[in-house]
Amino acid sequence: MSGTEKEIEDEDLPMPHVKKSGLSHLEKGIERGGQRIRTALHGISRSNPSKDYEVLVPEGSDGYRLPQKPTVSDYILHPYRGFKHFAGQLVANFGWKFCTMIVCNYLAVKGLLLSAMGLVRLSYCKKTLGIDGAACQTVAAISSTPWAIKGAIGVVSDAYPLLGYHKSSYIILLSVVGTFAFFLLASLSIRSPMVAAALFFLANFQIATADLLCEGKYASLMQAKPQTGSSMVSLVWGCFQLGSLVAALIVGPIADNFDPQIIFWLCIPLAASIILPTSLGFLQDQKVAPEKRGVDWSLLKKHPYIISYCMIMALAALGNGLIDTLYFDSHLLQLIYSLFCMLLLSVLAFLWLPPMLAKCNFYMFLSSVLYVNIGGAQDFWFTADEQCVPGGPAFDYTYYNTYTWVVGACTGWVGIVLFQATMSGWTFRKLFWVTTLLQIVASAFDLLIIARWNKSINVSDKVFYMFGDAVIGPAVGMFAAMPALVLTSKLVPKGLESTVYALLAGFQNFGGVVSSQIGIYAIQYAGIKTTAPCNFDNLNTLVLVCHCLLPLIAVPLTFLLIPNKLMTDNILDEQQERSDPEDECIELTTAHLSFGANVDESSTTDKPMQEPARRQ
Incomplete structure (x- = not known):
């Protein structure tokens, strides 16, 4: 023995x-x-x-593994x-309690709840709030703000143990707030888009915080037990995908046949589901001794540049949400503010972050901005009735949200397999070139449908869209996310992995906010009207500029900002790039940057309120 x-x-x-x-x-x-x-x-x-x-x-x-001589029953039961x-x-x-906590958060909260919020947005704007596409996109921009302040959430939770806990108390408090927000959305007859946006903001605040702090905890446990491999990440991803799939199957039919507001009644127990396991200590969050409570000023003083950057970015994002709310229809003012914040954060990134990290992160931020989000116009055109768009697709929500999501989820996984099989040995520059061009090809299907060219070859809108943008878009999204994730992981300074991941997540999510603000103004400038009397005359031009021409600017920028190295190469110089402007780094237990959770605006984990498997 x-x-x-x-x-x-x-x-x-x-x-x-x-x-x-x-x-x-x-x-x-x-x-x-x-x-x-x-x-x-x-x-x-x-x-x-x-x-x-x-x-x-x-x-x-x-x-x-199967036995050496498997029987039929072995194959069946495998x-x-x-x-x-x-x-x-x-x-x-990891223990059954912690696994239960993870399943609850990523199946019920981030999977079902976040996906349901993104999927119901379009029908809620059209049928309940009765607002146009630009206003609907403004609501989405306001509600997605919490995802741009992840770095600040992590800093606050690490520096101050609320009621003696660094994570649990924050999750419980914001889960109560989020649950109450869903109760108001379900019970009140809300007609003001500003009020709806504020409640969506609170709901997203809960989900973003729970996501961030749970990621920080399971990341630290995985580091303590490296032999567990990627099993916990597989559980997280599987729960999220399952929750998103169930949400897509439910939301579309309900939105078609009933008032979309009903869906918020289903969201209430989902939002509250995480409160009980967190209260019972399933997160394994240690209680801080009374003599060690209060603000940890030593932690903040050790790394002022990174922490200051997180807080400035949070203030910029919150300011953007406040301006969008107070000046809801002043799209030019919203655009000017977001562009100013973009310039400020970009300059500070080059001043306070390691040079190579700043360059690559700036490129990925610009990539998000240059693919301008005009979903407020496109979504309304695809789902407009015969009176608004004569002879148009007139997709119902079951098709547009449910069927296309299921197909998109499958092709997204195919994209991961193809990437690993054919592109994993490419250089980063080549990968970004190819993914940019594939994004443009996917957008070309939108151009063809809007111009009604598919009708000239007797292909129905549903068939053309299903085997066009619905299929290519998610796979291209995976192609774009994978090199960005790998590149970021190779650029993070040693000892500061979690903090910088959270910071970069917030910065790139803020890029999505800026993209939305540009798109909102572009929709207005193009004279597009998504409610009666409708006017989509310039939609094709808008798609051509925002989704085909502007993204091409990112291609030459790769020569300036992206290293010409293979994905398998080491990028950082051991002595130069691994030390940031402050020499010694500390690790704040925030969270990983998540790509591929396409729930709200585009992708798969950190972006909130847009239909899954859809363009941004």
């Missing part, structure tokens, strides 16, 4: 040969259960890096056994 096995036997499990008089049936049952547990744990080693829970890591557990093995590993390594 190995020393590890003996340690497990001696310390953790009841000894079956011990005899005690007067054992109750319950005690005997526990004793027999201990015998079975000890047998099942044969060959399992233990490591306990944290006092929060016990971590068990099966030896050589790369995944469940998915079940593989999932059981995967779930068993997760529980053994």
Whole structure:
């Protein structure tokens, strides 16, 4: 017997040969259960890096494999056994409580809840609020603000333990606020887009905070147990995708047949679902000793540049949301403010961030800005009735939100496989060139449908859109996200990974906000009217400029901002780039930058209120 096995036997499990008089049936049952547990744990080693829970890591557990001579039943049961093995590993390594917390957050909150918010936005704007496309896009810009302040949320939670906890108290407080916001959205007859936008802001604040702090926790646990590999990330991604799929299947039919406001009643229990497991300590968030509570000024003083940048970016994003709310129809003022903030943050990035990191992040920020978001015009055109767009597609919400999302989800996964199989050995510059051109090709299908060219070849709008933008768009989104994620991971300074990831997430999400503000003004400037009397005469020109011509500017910028290196190469010079302007770095336990959660405006994890698998 190995020393590890003996340690497990001696310390953790009841000894079956011990005899005690007067054992109750319950005690005997526990004793027999201990015998079975000890047998099942044969060959399992233990490591306990944290006092929060016990971590068990099966030896050589790369995944469940078929027997050497599999039978038909082995093949039939293989998915079940593989999932059981995967779930068993997760529980053994992270504990069932923490796994429950992760499932609750990424299935119910970020999966179902966030996706439902994004999917219902279009129908809610048209059927309930009765506003036009530009106003609907302004609502989305306001509500997505919390995703641009992730860095500041992380700084505040790390520097000040609210009620003694760095994470749990913030999640509970904002979950109560988010739940109340959904209650108001469901129960009140809201007709003001500003009020609706403010409530959506609070709801997104809850989701963004829970996402950030849960990511920070599971990231630290994964670092403590590197042999667990990507199992926790797989759980997170799988829960999110499942939740998004269920939301898409529900929202479309309800929006077509009922008042979209009904969906917010379904959102209330989803928003509140995370409160109970967090209150019961499932997040494994340690309580800070009373003498150590209060603002941790030493933490803030050690890294003033990064923290200042996070806070300035948060103020800029909050200011943008405030101006959008107070001056809801002043789209020129909104545009001027967002462009000023873009200039300020870009200059500060080059002053306060390592040079290579600043260049690459600026490129990815500009890529988001240059692909101008005009969804307020496009979404309304695709779903307009016969009176507004005679002979138009007139897509219902079940098709536009549900069917296209399911197809887009599948092609998004195909995009990941194709990327890994054919592009993983390319240079970063070449990858960004190709993804930009593919984005333009995907947008070309919009041009063809709007010009009604598909009708000249007798192809219906639904077929052409389904096998055009709905298929190509998500795959292209994955192509664009993967090199950006890899490049960012190679540029993060050592010792500051989580903080910089959160900072860059906020900066690139703010790029999406700027893109929306430019698009809102462009819609107004083009004279497009999405409500009666409708006018979409210049929509094709707008799509051509915003989605085909402007993105091309990013191609020559790669020569200035992107290193001409393979994805497999090291980019940072060990001595030069890994030290930032402040020499010693600290690691704030914020969160990873997430790409691919296309829920709100475009992608898959950090962007909030737009239909999944849709253009931005």
